[in-house]
Each structure stands twice: as structure tokens, then as C-alpha cells.
Amino acid sequence: MEESMKLKKATYHLWTFTISKLISTFGVSVFSFGISFYILSVTGSATSFALVLICSILPRVLVAPFAGYMADKYPKKTIIIVAQICSVLAVAGLLTVSLTLGLSLIAIYITQIILSITSLFSGVTFSSSIANLVDDARIQKAMSFNQMSMSFASIGGPAVGGLLFGLVSMQMFLVIHMVSYIIAVILESTMDFKLYSKKAAEVVEEKKETMLQNMKAGITYLKQHRVLSVIVWVALVINFFFGAFTVGYSFILVEELKVQSAHFGITEGALSIGMLVTSIYLSARKDIKFPLVVSKRGIVIMGLLMAAATLPLLVTLSYFGIVSFYFVLMFSFGVAMIFVNTPIGVMMQKQIAEEYRGRVFGLLETMAMSLMPLAMVLFGFLFDIVPAQYVLLTSSAIMLAAILYMLRPSVMRQAHPDLEEEIAPEPIKAVSTQ
Structure with a gap:
């Protein structure tokens, strides 16, 4: 009951x-x-x-x-x-x-x-x-x-x-x-x-810690869990290079391609539509078995979409073609973002000990946001002096290389120990010649 x-x-x-x-x-x-x-x-x-x-x-x-x-x-x-x-x-x-x-x-x-x-x-x-x-x-x-x-x-x-x-x-x-x-x-x-709190009732008086010691304990906890630590660094890399896309997207459409403000708004709205549709889908389906695998694929797709954003600068398209292309691109970006954020979010909710969860999410927020202002200033400067397609293509390549290294097979196996069993082919049995 x-x-x-x-x-x-x-x-x-x-x-x-x-x-x-x-x-x-x-x-x-x-x-x-x-x-x-x-x-x-x-x-x-x-x-x-x-x-x-x-x-x-x-x-x-x-x-x-x-x-x-x-x-x-x-x-x-x-x-x-x-x-x-x-x-x-x-x-x-x-x-x-x-x-x-x-x-x-x-x-x-x-x-x-x-x-x-x-x-x-x-x-x-x-x-x-x-x-x-x-x-x-x-x-x-x-x-x-x-x-x-x-x-x-x-x-x-x-x-x-x-x-x-x-x-x-x-x-x-x-x-x-x-x-x-x-x-x-x-x-x-x-x-x-406190409905599903798993904290044990603290009978013994806990040792007194200063705020600084308490915050350091959160960093130590993160360091002790390699996969969580990697996720935080991945968030830092994604948000930094997302600054290139944020600045570059507006610059390309408004300055380079002269897209009207109303149509620019429609393409930006496609991002939220993609996020909404994918969120509805994930809310109705069963839990993702290998969340970090799904998130890695989503990040790779985001990197490729960032590079694809330069296509209308390299190939001549009609005005309608340009707006349609960016609508589809931003919709796809929204879909990929949810497939990155939601599985990792669920994984962190389930794997981080309750007494450390706040500090880990606080550190994640700091790492994710810390380089954003710097990224916007840096990429804003680069887009003024270097052709936009080169900035985005280079940023995409560096981001993909960094992510593929950070989420390499050894990290994926540590995050999901049963992953190899799932994807490994059936062993070939020796056939007797007798």
C-alpha cells in the first residue's frame, strides 16, 4: 500500500x-x-x-x-x-x-x-x-x-x-x-x-566540514569516477565549440547569405521543434540501455551538422533552398541535442551518490558555462577576419577529434561493462575434419 x-x-x-x-x-x-x-x-x-x-x-x-x-x-x-x-x-x-x-x-x-x-x-x-x-x-x-x-x-x-x-x-x-x-x-x-531519497538516517553526528572542504570532497568524488569526470570534460568541449556554431550560424545567415529576419527566426524555431519532438519520443519509450553510446553518436552528428552549416557558402542554392536547408539542419541539431543531453542526464541521476549529486551538477554547470563568454569573443573575432566556412570546418574537425578521443572504447567499456557482450559477434566454432 x-x-x-x-x-x-x-x-x-x-x-x-x-x-x-x-x-x-x-x-x-x-x-x-x-x-x-x-x-x-x-x-x-x-x-x-x-x-x-x-x-x-x-x-x-x-x-x-x-x-x-x-x-x-x-x-x-x-x-x-x-x-x-x-x-x-x-x-x-x-x-x-x-x-x-x-x-x-x-x-x-x-x-x-x-x-x-x-x-x-x-x-x-x-x-x-x-x-x-x-x-x-x-x-x-x-x-x-x-x-x-x-x-x-x-x-x-x-x-x-x-x-x-x-x-x-x-x-x-x-x-x-x-x-x-x-x-x-x-x-x-x-x-x-525526500520521496525516493536513499540517504540513510544519520544516527552518528557527521564530522564538521568547512564549505571549502565540502566542495573539495565533490571534486575528489568526481576524480574517483573516471566516466563522470570524462562527461564533465566533454561538456566543456561541446559548449566551447558550440560557441563557434552560435556565433557562426547567425553571422552566416544574416551577414553572408542575407536571410530575412522573419525567415531567420523560422530556422531558429526549428531547433526547438526538433528538441520537442525528440523529448516526446524519449518520454514514451523505454530507458536507453547504453546512454553514453547514444550520447556519443549524438555529439558526432552535432559535429557533422556544424560542418554542414557551411554548405550554402560552398554551393549555390536558391533563397528558398537556403532557408529550407537551415530549417532541416536546425531541426536535426535539436534532435541530436536531446539524444546527447537526456541519456547522459539519466545516467548521472542514477549513478551519482545522492549526497554528492548537487556538487557534481554544480561543477558540471561551471565547466559547461565557463568558456562560453571566451568562446563567443574568440569566435566573434575569428569570423571577422577569417572566412566563416574555414572557422566552422576547423572547429568541427577539432571537436570531433577531441570527442572521439575522450569517449574512446576503453571509456565506453568502463561506462557500460556489458557493451562488448552486446556487440561482440558469436565466436566461430572449430569444425572437425574427422
Whole structure:
């Protein structure tokens, strides 16, 4: 009876988590769109817009290890709810400033920094909690639902934001953002973050550790588990070279091929559609048996797609052909991204010890995000002085070489010891000549 009640609660978590994530992510997407357009329309400065991106990324890089430490040390539910309430207060503060003094760039930057930190704390804590919220059999479904909610928001958020921008005031964007966070807080307050906790009841008083010692213990744990350590380095490499694709994709379509903004938006939307379709597929299918194998194939496909993005620069295509080509390419990229992220996410949820999960996800966030600003500056500079096709082709080749080395057969066998049995051919029996 108790087990059936836990399964019902886990089902409730599955849907509550998805709805909460969808609403809050949708609110963030609408808010980000409104703020971006506001800054560009008021200042007309790409530098001012870039500063908003820096205010979103840099705090996450610096604070992620502390967020991981907090997620392991303190009650997860408390961290998530406090972080969401702080987000509401930050947006309420910006709304108050806009109504009394008028919106200023400084106020927007400060709010963006606070929101970046609060979303990091709730994000890392939620990531480290999924295996506590649902049963093992539905972790892949939960991860897929999480991706689905983000895909829905990334498709619908800019569309709703674009519709509202010309109709309502900037204050209305802030109100939408606040309401989305408030709904998320209410839903999350009903969840039991210890439902499937595997932590043994601590009878003996645990030894006192400083925060630095605790964070070092997370790094030591990661070093002791070779496969997890490799995954973190793979994330670093992918995100660095993804910077080349992010900058190069926009540069090629807008500057080199003169694609209209509306059609550029359609091709970018194809990425979210690909992610959404694949997330729905993975949520309905059984668990992937060899997740790292599937992720490796997905990364290789992403590397090849990055190289393929240069094709219209090398071969003459019609305008319709160019837009169609990039729509298919971005859809394929979205599919590959989910086949990379979801299997690895499920694998980490199941293999990382609960008491270290927050710190490992915090370190993963830091490693994944740390080189992004540098990558965008470096590749932005390269695209200005070197033909775009050479930058992307070289980046693709280096990324593929690095990934094939890092995820070499010995690492794959360590991650999946029964992999060879699965793929090895039947031994040939000797035939007697007598």
C-alpha cells in the first residue's frame, strides 16, 4: 500500500514538476524577449545587449559550485522555494523602479544578475532532486518532460513576447514574469523532495566540514569516477565549440547569405521543434540501455551538422533552398541535442551518490558555462577576419577529434561493462575434419 502511494505521489511530481517548469520557463522566455527588445529599441547598442548576456552567464559560472554545495548540504525544497521567492522580489523591485524612476540599464543589469543566480540555485537543486522525486523507472520520462517544457517555452515565449511587445508596456512583461514565478512556487511547495531519497538516517553526528572542504570532497568524488569526470570534460568541449556554431550560424545567415529576419527566426524555431519532438519520443519509450553510446553518436552528428552549416557558402542554392536547408539542419541539431543531453542526464541521476549529486551538477554547470563568454569573443573575432566556412570546418574537425578521443572504447567499456557482450559477434566454432 505504501509503495502504491509513493508511485501516485511520484506521478503527481512528474506532472507538477513539468507544469511548474513550463510556466516559470515560459515567463522567463517572455521576459527575456521583452528586455532584449527594450534595450535594443532604446539604446540601439549591441554592446548594451551583450552586457545583459554577460550578466546572465558570468554569475552562473562563478556561483555554480556554491549552489551545488548548498543543494547537498541543506533541504532542497527550501532552497528552491527561497530562490523562486527571491526571483519574485527582484522582478518586483525592477517593477517598482520602473513605475517610480523609470527603467534604467543599471537596474536591468542588477536584476538580471540576481535572476541568473536565483535560477541557478533552483536549477542545480532541481537537477539534483529528480531521482528523489520520481521512481527509477521514470527518470528518463522526467528528464524528457523537463526538456519538453523548455522546448515549449522557447517556441512559445518569443512568439507571445513579440505579440505583446507592441501592445503592452514593459511593466506588463515584468508582471507576467512575477506571476509565472509565484505559480511555480505554489506548485513546488506541494512536492516531497525526500520521496525516493536513499540517504540513510544519520544516527552518528557527521564530522564538521568547512564549505571549502565540502566542495573539495565533490571534486575528489568526481576524480574517483573516471566516466563522470570524462562527461564533465566533454561538456566543456561541446559548449566551447558550440560557441563557434552560435556565433557562426547567425553571422552566416544574416551577414553572408542575407536571410530575412522573419525567415531567420523560422530556422531558429526549428531547433526547438526538433528538441520537442525528440523529448516526446524519449518520454514514451523505454530507458536507453547504453546512454553514453547514444550520447556519443549524438555529439558526432552535432559535429557533422556544424560542418554542414557551411554548405550554402560552398554551393549555390536558391533563397528558398537556403532557408529550407537551415530549417532541416536546425531541426536535426535539436534532435541530436536531446539524444546527447537526456541519456547522459539519466545516467548521472542514477549513478551519482545522492549526497554528492548537487556538487557534481554544480561543477558540471561551471565547466559547461565557463568558456562560453571566451568562446563567443574568440569566435566573434575569428569570423571577422577569417572566412566563416574555414572557422566552422576547423572547429568541427577539432571537436570531433577531441570527442572521439575522450569517449574512446576503453571509456565506453568502463561506462557500460556489458557493451562488448552486446556487440561482440558469436565466436566461430572449430569444425572437425574427422
